[in-house]
Structure formats: C-alpha cells, structure tokens
Amino acid sequence: MDTLKYQQLIYKQMLEKFKTWSEQEFITEREIYSFLHNLKGTAGTIGLDDFSQIANEKLHLLDETSNNKWIKTEWKAFLSTLIEGIHFYQTNANPLNEDTQLAIPNHTLNQELILVIDDDIIFISYMKRVLEKNGYTVIIAYNEKRGLELIYELKPAIVFLDIMLPDGNGFSILQTLKKVKKDRMFVTIISANDCKANHVKAYELGALDFIPKPIDEKILISYVTNRLAFKKELEHSIIIDELTQVYNRKFLESQFEYLIQQYNRNQTPFSVVILDLDYFKKVNDTYGHLVGDEVLKGFSALVMELKREQDIFCRYGGEEFVMLLPQTSVQDAYSLIEKIRQAMVKKDFTANGVKFNVTFSAGLIEANACLLHPKKMLEKADQALYEAKQSGRDRSVIFDNIADVVTKKVNIKIIVIDDVSIIRNMVANYFKNWTMNENYEIEVMEFSNGLSFLNSNWYEPNSKYIVLLDGLMPNMDGIEVLKKIREEHTSNEVIVSMLTGRKGNEHVVEALKNGANDYIVKPFNITDVSNRIQNLINRMFM
Incomplete structure (x- = not known):
C-alpha cells in the first residue's frame, strides 16, 4: 500500500538526516526544531503515530528561533527514542503491497452548510468538531468582513454569530443582512454576554435565536437538527401545491x-x-x-x-x-x-x-x-x-428540432503547496487516484513553496480550485500566499484549506482572518481530508 511506501521513505529520510548531523561538529536547536516539526505532521499523516507523538513532546522543550549549539552526544541523547524506534519499525515493517486504486466514499451529501463567525478560536474549533462529527459541512470566519463575504458567496443555511468581533460586532452584521435577501437563512447569536438588552437588540435586528455561551454539545446538535427540520418544513409549505402535494x-x-x-x-x-x-x-x-x-x-x-x-x-x-x-x-x-x-x-x-x-x-x-x-x-x-x-x-x-450537444465535465484542480516532500507527494498521489462522479474531472498540481505557486500559470477561469496550503514554509509563508490568492479570487472560485502544525491558536486565527475557508491540523488523516474536500466541492461548486 502507498502508506507503507511513505513510511519507508520517512525511515530513509530520518537515517540520512542523522548521518549528516553525525558528520557535523554541531547542529543548532533551530535545526532540531524544524526536523521535529516536519516529522510531527508527516509521521502522523502516514500512520507512524508514535513518531508523531514523540516529536510533539520534544517540540515543547525547544525554542523555534534559538541558535544554541548541540553537539552529537547531546542531540543523540535528546532524540534517542526516535533513533531506537526507527530501527524497530524497519525491522518489523510489513512488505510493500501492490498499488490500490483510491476512491472517495460513494454517498450522497444532503447536509446544509453552516457558517460560524467568532473570534474565539477555541470555541470555533469546538463548534467545527462537534458539527462535522455529526455530518454537517462547517465554514468558519474570524471577523465581520470575512463573515459577510462568506454569507454572500455561499448562502449558508445557519449562521452562528458572536456579538464581539475584532473588526466590528455581530449586530452590525445583522444590520447589513436586514437590507439583503437572506433566502430563509437562520441567523443565531451565540454570546457569553447574555444580558436582556442584547437579546432585545438581536431580535430587533433580525436574529431568529439567541443562545448563551457556553453551549452543551447535545443542545447544539438538537438545535441544528430542529432548525434545519423547520427550514425544510417552511420551504415545503412554500413550494408544495396544496391539492396534489407535488411541487408548485x-x-x-x-x-x-x-x-x-x-x-x-x-x-x-x-x-x-x-x-x-x-x-x-x-x-x-x-x-x-x-x-x-x-x-x-x-x-x-x-x-x-x-x-x-x-x-x-x-x-x-x-x-x-x-x-x-x-x-x-x-x-x-x-x-x-x-x-x-x-x-x-x-x-x-x-x-x-x-x-x-x-x-x-x-x-x-x-x-x-x-x-x-x-x-x-x-x-x-x-x-x-x-x-x-x-x-x-x-x-x-x-420536439425533434434538437441540436447535438457535447458534454463537458467540470474541471476541479486540487493544488497541494507544502515544503515537506513526503506530505506533498503523498497527498498529491492520493488525489491523483481519487474517483469522483462523471460530472467532474480532477487535476492535481503540487508546489514545494508559495513563490513557485504564485509565479506559475495556475489559474484558468473555467476551472474550480481546492488549495491545500501549508502555513509554515521558507521564503514566503502560507499566510502571505493566502493573502495573494484572496486579492484576486473569492471562495466561489478558490477554496483554501490551511495546513498547520504550529503550536498555539494564533496561526489559525491569522489564516481565518485572511480568507481561509478551513484549517487542517497536522498530523491529519488523508481519508478525513478527502471526505471534507468532497463535501466542500458538492456544497460550493454544484
């Protein structure tokens, strides 16, 4: 299987790295940090979970920017569990199997799109995890500007909206939405500021519900189920002929x-x-x-x-x-x-x-x-x-006056931008073998850095794009690449999922503020990512 091939590649890469370091008088703490950072994401993605866990634990002991010198005995002692583990895995690894055709699950997605607008990254992560676990497609925005863009572009069924936002507040979003057609969209205020005045103002400006924070997981799912069922019933009453009970x-x-x-x-x-x-x-x-x-x-x-x-x-x-x-x-x-x-x-x-x-x-x-x-x-x-x-x-x-028509498929380009070759190649090869329905044509492009991507002729007006963008890259990091993308392209044309393995939430917040549609934390499961991409394609490009 492909996973075993990539495991072999990472064993080889680690051994070569250790050999190179052994020939040097010293290495810097910064080099060790970079090595472990990449290993954490890569190893977890291809099934070497213990390597990923060890790398994660070691990262907490290092300074990303330090140039402190480590001699061979010091770094070998620090990385001894990895050095020992790699020999164990090599000895016990299964023989490689033949290539297999990878395919996305063949199921129909019928869940509505849900948008969460909130500046609390922990709360956003909670909402995203709970809702996606229950089969819903979730898009997130960190501020008012991005939230309004996604409402106009994607027309979600439910919008969860916090009052306090970095560049404004939820009330100003409600005020804006009063002036536009909302297509039976449910806007729900979720706020820790649960005073009577906020309730009154929210309802006066058009919110359909006000839910105080914190919110229980079961209550959240029950609420979403209830509102989507009501939305369906409302739409049914508007579009159904009363006598025959067929569409009107x-x-x-x-x-x-x-x-x-x-x-x-x-x-x-x-x-x-x-x-x-x-x-x-x-x-x-x-x-x-x-x-x-x-x-x-x-x-x-x-x-x-x-x-x-x-x-x-x-x-x-x-x-x-x-x-x-x-x-x-x-x-x-x-x-x-x-x-x-x-x-x-x-x-x-x-x-x-x-x-x-x-x-x-x-x-x-x-x-x-x-x-x-x-x-x-x-x-x-x-x-x-x-x-x-x-x-x-x-x-x-x-009626027989019909011209012959040539059927043309929708071209969807999946672009993988990551400086870690193992992750980039693995993800790209996975999607090259991806099977979608007959209406789509999948093309995969891969770049080792943001500059080579931006300098390429990657965009064609008649195609749709999914960009998997690593947040930490040399020369130009993912945020700068994201800003360049959003200067020219909306979410209707280009969907961007940021890949992050950094510690702390500030990097995720920065990505959302600058127009990312989604974020994926390394190490990630490639099957889960493919399901998420399938969901986004069906919701945004259909």
Missing part, C-alpha cells in the same frame, strides 16, 4: 434556473416534459369538481410513485403538469413518460359506483444551447404536446 410553479421556476446554470457550467443534459390530462373538463362536467380533484391527486400519486428520485414533478396549473428530468436525454425521458402513461391507462377511478379511466398526453424536449431559456423550452414542449393532442391524445411526442 414557484419551485419549478427555481429548479429550472438551477438546471440551466448547470448546463451553462458543464453542459449537463436535462429534459423537460409537459403532461396534460385528456378531456379533463369532461370529467368535471360529468362527475363534478370534487371527483376531478381526486383524479388530479390520483394522477399525481401515480407519477410520484413511478418517477425517479431526482426527477422534479410540478403542477403547472389546472390539469397541466411539468416534469424536469436532470441528467437525462430526451430518449430516456420518453421511456419513463411512456411507462407512466401506460400505467395511467390502467388506473381506475370511481364516481357514484361507476369506474372510469383518464389518460394524458405529453410533449418532451431536451435542453440545448439554442433553446436554453425556461419560456422557450416550455413553448417547444407545448408544441410537442399540441401535436400529441392533435394526433389522438394518450401519447407522448418529442
């Missing part, structure tokens, strides 16, 4: 726009179908409107039972319905509609003890570059429906 015209319009955006971004195919019940006026005239309502409900229930999970079925008005079929050619859409039509022919309705049947006609069209507008597509589907009606009803007709 308002929801159709929003989903239509979404599918068009997807098509513009990567040419993802989709089809549109208009369905109209045949001779429905005759049903109302013969059996009455109450029976007509039952027919509408029965037809809707049948479609909901037979359609696929991803298909969007809406009542357009009266006895007319529209179905949007994502990632579906018109031929596949036709097969599905025909299956539903044939089932409808066999469905019995009853009025005053008399059984009767109702059929429907359908017009279909597939998205193409020449007709990429809801009104135009519905007009052409309606033309096909008219043809179905004129041809005798109870049939499906495809």
Whole structure:
C-alpha cells in the first residue's frame, strides 16, 4: 500500500538526516526544531503515530528561533527514542503491497452548510468538531468582513454569530443582512454576554435565536437538527401545491434556473416534459369538481410513485403538469413518460359506483444551447404536446428540432503547496487516484513553496480550485500566499484549506482572518481530508 511506501521513505529520510548531523561538529536547536516539526505532521499523516507523538513532546522543550549549539552526544541523547524506534519499525515493517486504486466514499451529501463567525478560536474549533462529527459541512470566519463575504458567496443555511468581533460586532452584521435577501437563512447569536438588552437588540435586528455561551454539545446538535427540520418544513409549505402535494410553479421556476446554470457550467443534459390530462373538463362536467380533484391527486400519486428520485414533478396549473428530468436525454425521458402513461391507462377511478379511466398526453424536449431559456423550452414542449393532442391524445411526442450537444465535465484542480516532500507527494498521489462522479474531472498540481505557486500559470477561469496550503514554509509563508490568492479570487472560485502544525491558536486565527475557508491540523488523516474536500466541492461548486 502507498502508506507503507511513505513510511519507508520517512525511515530513509530520518537515517540520512542523522548521518549528516553525525558528520557535523554541531547542529543548532533551530535545526532540531524544524526536523521535529516536519516529522510531527508527516509521521502522523502516514500512520507512524508514535513518531508523531514523540516529536510533539520534544517540540515543547525547544525554542523555534534559538541558535544554541548541540553537539552529537547531546542531540543523540535528546532524540534517542526516535533513533531506537526507527530501527524497530524497519525491522518489523510489513512488505510493500501492490498499488490500490483510491476512491472517495460513494454517498450522497444532503447536509446544509453552516457558517460560524467568532473570534474565539477555541470555541470555533469546538463548534467545527462537534458539527462535522455529526455530518454537517462547517465554514468558519474570524471577523465581520470575512463573515459577510462568506454569507454572500455561499448562502449558508445557519449562521452562528458572536456579538464581539475584532473588526466590528455581530449586530452590525445583522444590520447589513436586514437590507439583503437572506433566502430563509437562520441567523443565531451565540454570546457569553447574555444580558436582556442584547437579546432585545438581536431580535430587533433580525436574529431568529439567541443562545448563551457556553453551549452543551447535545443542545447544539438538537438545535441544528430542529432548525434545519423547520427550514425544510417552511420551504415545503412554500413550494408544495396544496391539492396534489407535488411541487408548485414557484419551485419549478427555481429548479429550472438551477438546471440551466448547470448546463451553462458543464453542459449537463436535462429534459423537460409537459403532461396534460385528456378531456379533463369532461370529467368535471360529468362527475363534478370534487371527483376531478381526486383524479388530479390520483394522477399525481401515480407519477410520484413511478418517477425517479431526482426527477422534479410540478403542477403547472389546472390539469397541466411539468416534469424536469436532470441528467437525462430526451430518449430516456420518453421511456419513463411512456411507462407512466401506460400505467395511467390502467388506473381506475370511481364516481357514484361507476369506474372510469383518464389518460394524458405529453410533449418532451431536451435542453440545448439554442433553446436554453425556461419560456422557450416550455413553448417547444407545448408544441410537442399540441401535436400529441392533435394526433389522438394518450401519447407522448418529442420536439425533434434538437441540436447535438457535447458534454463537458467540470474541471476541479486540487493544488497541494507544502515544503515537506513526503506530505506533498503523498497527498498529491492520493488525489491523483481519487474517483469522483462523471460530472467532474480532477487535476492535481503540487508546489514545494508559495513563490513557485504564485509565479506559475495556475489559474484558468473555467476551472474550480481546492488549495491545500501549508502555513509554515521558507521564503514566503502560507499566510502571505493566502493573502495573494484572496486579492484576486473569492471562495466561489478558490477554496483554501490551511495546513498547520504550529503550536498555539494564533496561526489559525491569522489564516481565518485572511480568507481561509478551513484549517487542517497536522498530523491529519488523508481519508478525513478527502471526505471534507468532497463535501466542500458538492456544497460550493454544484
């Protein structure tokens, strides 16, 4: 396996380092610190947890900036556990296995995005750990400026907002949000300053809740579960047709726009179908409107039972319905509609003890570059429906003036910037073997320092980017690189995750203040990181 290969590399690197040091009259404390700093992150990442733990313990005894001289007997005694351990691991290491294909978990992410805006790094870390452990995607901001940027860019479902911030306060964020459309976003104040005046002001400015610090883990998860369930119920009531309990015209319009955006971004195919019940006026005239309502409900229930999970079925008005079929050619859409039509022919309705049947006609069209507008597509589907009606009803007709379209995948570039070659190569090779769904094309780039990254032609307008950026590098550290990125690119284009192995929270705070979307503490588990990246891709680039 790859992990064993990297373990062998680190054994070799350590032995070479010790040999080089042994040939020198002395080394500096600073050199020992740098060696242990890199070892802490690298060893933990590739499964050598005891090496990482030893390195971490030793780091606390050293000064990162000291030039004190250590002779060979001193540094060998100080590092004796590592020297002894490396020989043990070499002796007991398993033989290398053949390469295996790595793949991300094949599951659907359906959690909403949560934003935490707070200047307390310990509290942020707590919130992030608890929420991510329960499957939520968490983005964090350290100050007001970055918090507002992320709200506008990413439109989170819940915003947890502290009152006290380094460059302002939570109330000013609430004041700003009162002037913009929030798309049913829940803004919740979490503050240790739990006075009556703050409660009143928070609610007056539009906060939906006020939670005092500290907050218990179980209460936090229960709160998030409750609010997201309420949000779903609220959205349901706004977008559901009361009679048939299928989506209404308002929801159709929003989903239509979404599918068009997807098509513009990567040419993802989709089809549109208009369905109209045949001779429905005759049903109302013969059996009455109450029976007509039952027919509408029965037809809707049948479609909901037979359609696929991803298909969007809406009542357009009266006895007319529209179905949007994502990632579906018109031929596949036709097969599905025909299956539903044939089932409808066999469905019995009853009025005053008399059984009767109702059929429907359908017009279909597939998205193409020449007709990429809801009104135009519905007009052409309606033309096909008219043809179905004129041809005798109870049939499906495809609007056949469709241009050939070439499907184009979304290009996502994962950039690894780290001066530690073992970590950089391991992470890069992992993602080179990463398997995502057919709509994405993954490309991996790696750089040993920030200057080489910034001086390269790394950015292309039609791609999306995930940057894994080490915080501690020679010549230009990660924070300076991050600042350069954020001068030109938003989180909608470039997501930055800072990698940090430094002691103290000030480095994490600095990263968040300057626009990092996430931070990853070394040593990290590469599988956890890949899951987190998958989550970010689905939430921000879909």
